[in-house]
Amino acid sequence: MSSGMTAPARPVSAPAAQQPARVFRADIQGLRAFAVIAVIVNHMVGWPVGGFVGVDIFFVISGYLITGHLMKEWERTGRISFVQFYRRRIKRILPASTLALVVTVAAGFVLFPAARAWSTFWDGVWALFFVGNWRFAAEGTDYFAADGPVSPLQHYWSLGVEEQFYFVWPWVMLLALVVVARRRPQVSPRLVASLVIGALSVLSFLWALQETVSAPTVAYFSTLSRAWELGIGALLALAAPLIARVREQARPLMAWIGIAGMVLSLFLVAETSSFPAPVALLPVLSCALVIAAGENGGQRHIGLLTNRVAGYIGDISFSLYLWHMPVIILTASLFVADTVAERLVQILLMAALSMAAYHVWEDPIRRSGWLSGPRHGRAPRRAGRAERLGATSSVALVLVAALLTSLTVSAERQQAQAHQEQQAAVLERELRAGSEEGAQAPVPPGMPAVAAVHGEVEQALRLTSWGDAEADLEAAIGDHTRMDETVRACSDGKLERSHCRLGPEDAQTSVMLVGDSIGRAFVPSVRGNLEQLDWRLELRVNPGCSFIPITREFPTAQARQRCVDHRESVLEDIRAEQPDIVLISNSVIATEDEDGTPVTPQMWQEGLQEYLAVIEDHSEAVVITGPPADKTPASCHVRGGVPLDCLGTITDLRQATTQAEQAAAEATGAALADTTPLFCALGRCPAVVDGVPVKIDRTHITVEYAEHIAPAMGELLTGALESQTSAALD
Known part of the structure; x- marks a missing residue:
């Protein structure tokens, strides 16, 4: 890398020695303090709801300071030294960020189970190279990662955005300045840089508007959707000479309006807002107003930001x-x-x-x-x-x-x-008393396999240590790879329907399994009964896409449409092919529809009932309740912990949703197979049963446990169908 690029002979503003000394901006230190406190409090207690906008304030500050420095260097010398620029960035960022990374990863291997520790390690690797934002964006769009524990390094995404921006922006700025300096030397360099960053910021904002709608999770972490925020700060720096002309009397009012806007953003902006575009405009423009007010020494009457405490917090921000x-x-x-x-x-x-x-x-x-060596021939200043x-x-x-x-x-x-x-x-x-008080679903009579599993669940409640099961539990946590490749490929839409049929070719009963990833997780449980029941099973599950006419919130518009198309396709196939039995199993977790409205049990019942009415015109339908979703093993299981740490309960939502599914089944003549006895006893749900880990995460069961409960699942399904037939005869 060259030390810099120089424009043709042209006047510069003044020799370096004649430039004014760098002005300390106490207000900017106060802004840093405001931003970091907002972020910390939000991450600790979830209040104020918009505390995460502190990151947006940091982006504006960074864009202002870095671009201002580059512009002044160009005006002073007619060049930009990239060697010095990146040396300064490395000294400013790398030692501090690397220290925190190393300590955090090491602590993770001491405190976390193996799977989570290694996940933190890879988060650290991505963060070290300032591309963690893309890793978290990808994980955020992964349906299976949606309920996983928060990474202790997730906040490094913002460093990735900044450093990626500064890997590109100085070069674009220099190129524009050199080209214009050669062809139009009379044109103001600040005007040139402003036009370039202004155009890039507009494009970034327009991209953010589109991506916030189509892929909100990606938009949150994306450099392309965030660049306009740094661009606003850069425009402020480039417009500094104009801003300096603002009347002194107006500056305190500007500052307080900006402060008020930032405070309001903490309470008005929420995770469900259209963020980062256009909602991030409020904190970004408010911060810009405060910075503009302080230009050319206008930092009076804003003691909230310029006091010593705020200054020190800004120093260590x-x-x-x-x-x-x-x-x-x-x-x-x-x-x-x-x-x-x-x-x-x-x-x-x-x-x-x-x-x-x-x-x-x-x-x-x-x-x-x-990196830089002594400056101006003098040794670096020693600590006082x-x-x-x-x-x-x-x-x-x-x-x-x-x-x-x-x-x-x-x-x-x-x-x-x-x-x-x-x-x-x-x-x-x-x-000991044999009490079933608190049990949500007693064991149905005449089902010995169900009773056996339920007895194992009761015994699991007595565990005082993990024993040999701990290693298997750690290996299972978060591992969604342990499944038949055919099942995975079929659910991902990578195989034709003709290759997604399991069981005897000449089976007398045709069965179709529909639903989301919970339905897919139950495949080993159903598959273990196909020969005995003489069933031919077709897989029509789609992870993340519940088989219910409610369009839930999706990470991208494309994923949303794929889900809608999948459901319509399945309904058409049921009408056309009329399978003997349709099995339905969906997730039972708190969710929102595409408009951000919470999906209530009543909405769930009405939606399921609508689909069951269609199915019952052509086939017998059985609704299989999903596993209770309470604790996430990756969060509750820590080194030195005990099984009681991960003892879940049947939540009110799970109970209400099961009742809604029961009501929908009764209203349409469908059957319900309640799997609760296979997971819980006395209203409590262990993480390990008979030495087998039950779940991978909060909602999905392990392949091993799905196989373990296969005989019991067979009894539940046949019992539900027999009850349905008896009810129809009555």
Whole structure:
């Protein structure tokens, strides 16, 4: 890489020695403090709902500062040194971000189960090369990753957006300046750069508008959908000479209007908003207004941003941003319950780590001669007394925070252990008494296989340690690859229908299995009964696409349309082919329709009833209830934990949805196979049954458990069909 590019001979504004000294912007430090506090509080407690817009404020600040520096360098020297530019970026970003990455990944291998630890490791690899945003965008569009635990490195996506922007923008800016300087030397360089970044920002915003509708998850993480936010900051820097002409009297009003806009955005913007476009305009333009008000020294009467506390938080804001998410996520695996004590310890720990990282690591490296060497022939400035005191104090604070964390965790673990022992004793009394109080679905009579599995579930409630099952549980968590390749290919639409039929070729009964990924997860359970029942099974499942006339929220418009087309195709095939039996199984999780309206059990019942009415005109229908969705094994299972940590319950939503499905079946003459006894006893649902891990994540069962319950599933299905026939005869 060359040290820079130089334009043809042209006047520059002044020699470097005559340029005004860099002006310290206390208001920008205050903006950084505002942004990082908003993000931290949002990630800790989910309030204010729009706290995540702090990242957008950071984007504007970054675009303003970096572009301003590049423009001033061009005006001063007629060139832009990319070597120096990227040296500064590396010194500013890489040491601090790498330290947090290494510590977080190492802590993950200590605290997390193997699957989650390795997932964190790969998050770290992507983040190290500043492309983590694309990894999280891809995972966000993965239906199976939707209910997984949050990565302690997910916040690194914003660094990826920034660094990708700065890998492109300086080169585009330089190219435009050089071309215009050669052909139109009289044209203002600032005007040229403004036109270029303005055009790019408009294109980015238009792209964001489209992608926010068609692929909202991708739009959130995408550099293409976020570049306009950095572009707004860049335009501010380029327009600085014009902004400096604004009357002094108007500047405080501008600043306070901007501050009010940022505060409002914390409460008006929500995750369900059209974000990042156009809703991010509110925090972005509000931040821009504050920055513009402070141009040319106009920083009076905004003490909220310019006070010393805000200034110090702004100083360490980058470290705070890097460390807050690892602290929140990693300590969550240590603490048993979400308590005030846990939050206080988290605040202390992230503050201590951030201060130590800033004073001991980040700031000394930034001031050192690393990469760039001594400036102007002088050695790098040595740390002063105040800086040494800050480093010593921050290290001491880390030790105090670590001690308090240890004491708090120990106290909570003792309290949790006592609670678990009490809970285990209650369960044991209920089991000994043979009580079924709290059980949502008693075992139907005449089903020995169902009764056997239910007995295993009851015994699993007595487990006090994972034993040999822990290794299998860790291996199963999040692993959606353990399935028959034919089943996977059929559900993904990669095989023709003729290749998606299982069971005896000459079977007397034709069966079609429809639904979403829950239906696919039950394939081994149904498949194990095909020969015995003399069934020929056709797979028409589609992950993420529930077989119900409610268009749920999808990551992309294309995925939404594929789901609609799939459902219509299946209904047409049922009308045309009239299979003997149609099995339906869908997810039971809180969801929203395409308009963001929560799907209620009543809506679920009406939608399912509509489809059952169509099916019952041609075939017998059986609704198979999905597994209860409560705890995610990847979150509840931690090293040193016990089975009671992952003991789920039958949620109100699950109970209400089962009742809705029962009502829809009764209204149309369909049958219902309630699988609850295969997963829960006494209203509680273990994570391991008879040494077999039950679920991969919050909703999907493992292939091993699906095979384990196959005989019981056969009894439930035949029993439901027999009950349906008896009801029809009556």
